[in-house]
Amino acid sequence: MKQFQYMRPTKQKAATDAVAKDPTALFIAGGTNLIDLMKREVMQPEKLVDINMLPLKKIEQRNGSVRIGALVSNSAVAEDRLIVEKFPLLSQALVSGASAQLRNMATVGGNMMQRTRCYYFYDTALPCNKREPGSGCGAIEGINDQHAIFGFSENCIAVNPSDMSVALAALDATVLLSGPKGERRIPFIDFHRLPGDQPEVDTNLMRGELIVAVDVPESPYAQxxxxxxxxxxxxxxxxxxxxxxxxxxxxxxxxxxxxxxxxxxxxxxxxxxxxxxxxxxxxxxxxxxxxxxxxxxxxxxxxxxxxxxxxxxxxxxxxxxxxxxxx
Ligand SMILES: Cc1cc2nc3c(=O)[nH]c(=O)nc-3n(C[C@H](O)[C@H](O)[C@H](O)COP(=O)(O)OP(=O)(O)OC[C@H]3O[C@@H](n4cnc5c(N)ncnc54)[C@H](O)[C@@H]3O)c2cc1C
The missing domain is CATH 3.30.390.50 (CO dehydrogenase flavoprotein, C-terminal domain)
Structure with missing residues (x-):
């Protein structure tokens, strides 16, 4: 693993400014995906901005929706009384993912941002346009049993691995973001991107923007x-x-x-x-x-x-x- 700087801000603005100003910086939450990728040198941030001191760990009932903070752990969301009662789909999706230990560490924001599990992305000896733009897609002519059947491009046929995100997309959730240009909301289904000619970009998050929360509207689908x-x-x-x-x-x-x-x-x-x-x-x-x-x-x-x-x-x-x- 390459050396990196580490900071642990207590204010949201300090965290977003740190990542906005430094193209080599990344947020880290539970670390269950990012640390793996750093050890394999698939991702090599020079600065990690640990967001765990930020107050984003609440699940709150609001007018007509439930707001889930970006730092709530996957297990806390899955077990929460409001979520189990109003959005059993989300609870089931979370429980189907990873293992109990990983779900205790993994966060909502990190889950949304987890990278693909495509073999070619993970193996730095092989070509991958997502890891190294312009190097080619090894999967198209290679081992592609896990890969996409919809929305792929000639540059990338990888799939998004998140279970939680499938449930949130179905439930019409909205993502609350905060960055150097202020706050904005986007529909969950517009958060992730198709690969097109920029497969290295997974989401519509802008540099320095932090996922603050996800709002899930109440709906008649719990039964x-x-x-x-x-x-x-x-x-x-x-x-x-x-x-x-x-x-x-x-x-x-x-x-x-x-x-x-x-x-x-x-x-x-x-x-x-x-x-x-x-x-x-x-x-x-x-x-x-x-x-x-x-x-x-x-x-x-x-x-x-x-x-x-x-x-x-x-x-x-x-x-x-x-x-x-x-x-
Ligand atoms: C062995 C194994 C099995 C797994 N199985 C499954 C599975 O079956 N289903 C499934 O869905 N997942 C699975 N996972 C993936 C797991 O769900 C993710 O690793 C986890 O959700 C990532 O969350 P994290 O908080 O640890 O993210 P981190 O590793 O801390 O971060 C991941 C990325 O998110 C970014 N990030 C984190 N928080 C924010 C934020 N608030 N705003 C902006 N960017 C942010 C970071 O910069 C980083 O790029 C598995 C993981 C492992 C290791």
Missing amino acids: NAHYLKVRERASFAFALVSVAAALDIQNNTIQSARLAMGGVAHKPWRLFDAEKALAGKPVSEESFWQAAEVAMRGAKAFEHNAFKLKLAPNSIVQALKTAAGIA
């Missing part, structure tokens, strides 16, 4: 929600495909739906057209298969991940059935 994660091992593994499914059901009719997938794209993949296809339909396996067919339009596989073209629609139907209570 019928399910996060399904399909992976190679029963625990401690990233999603091959995951589905966040939430339904508002009245008299056996779907009033509205929220659906997003993980493990299939460079960002949490919200399925707006499939949601529209579900609205007004009866709760039935047939309705769910129709939505899955709509969701899969435009999907394209590479040499080793064609199984996702079948796994993804099967997972959508299974997640919807479980959410609806007809599994």
Whole structure:
């Protein structure tokens, strides 16, 4: 690991100024992703700005939403009474990730910012446009079983590994950011980017901007929600495909739906057209298969991940059935 400077500010402005002024500086929260990447020399910040002294560790009920501070640990969010009651989808997604020890350290902001698990990104001997722009994408012609089937580019076919982000994308969350130019809010679904010709940029966060909190609006989806994660091992593994499914059901009719997938794209993949296809339909396996067919339009596989073209629609139907209570 390369040497680095370390600071631990107690004021938010000092933290954001430090990162804004120094292009080699990065925030550090739980450290469970960044330290790994530094040890492997995939990321080499020269300064770490530890944000753990900042007062961003609260979960608060607000008017019509719940605000989750960026430094709340993944386990604290998953176990919180308000979250379990109002957003079981988020709690399930968090519990499906990593291990208990990691969830105790990992934070909301760090989870949103975690980097891809693409083998080529992690191995500094191999080409990767995300790690080293212009070096090429090793995965396109290489081992691509874990990779994207939606939204990829000729420069990058990596996927976003976060489970929490799939649930937050489905739940219409908003991200609260604070930086040198003040505060701003962006919809969660606009926080992460598709790779395009700049795969090294994962998100729309600007230099020096800090994730302060995530607001999750109250919704009618708590009763019928399910996060399904399909992976190679029963625990401690990233999603091959995951589905966040939430339904508002009245008299056996779907009033509205929220659906997003993980493990299939460079960002949490919200399925707006499939949601529209579900609205007004009866709760039935047939309705769910129709939505899955709509969701899969435009999907394209590479040499080793064609199984996702079948796994993804099967997972959508299974997640919807479980959410609806007809599994
Ligand atoms: C073995 C293993 C298994 C895992 N399995 C899963 C899994 O199945 N599912 C899953 O979703 N995740 C999984 N993870 C990833 C884990 O969830 C992340 O490592 C964790 O959420 C990162 O949070 P952190 O606070 O430790 O981030 P850090 O490592 O501290 O930071 C990560 C990045 O976020 C930035 N950052 C942190 N906080 C902020 C902020 N407030 N504002 C702006 N930038 C910020 C940092 O600069 C850094 O670039 C796994 C990790 C490991 C090591």
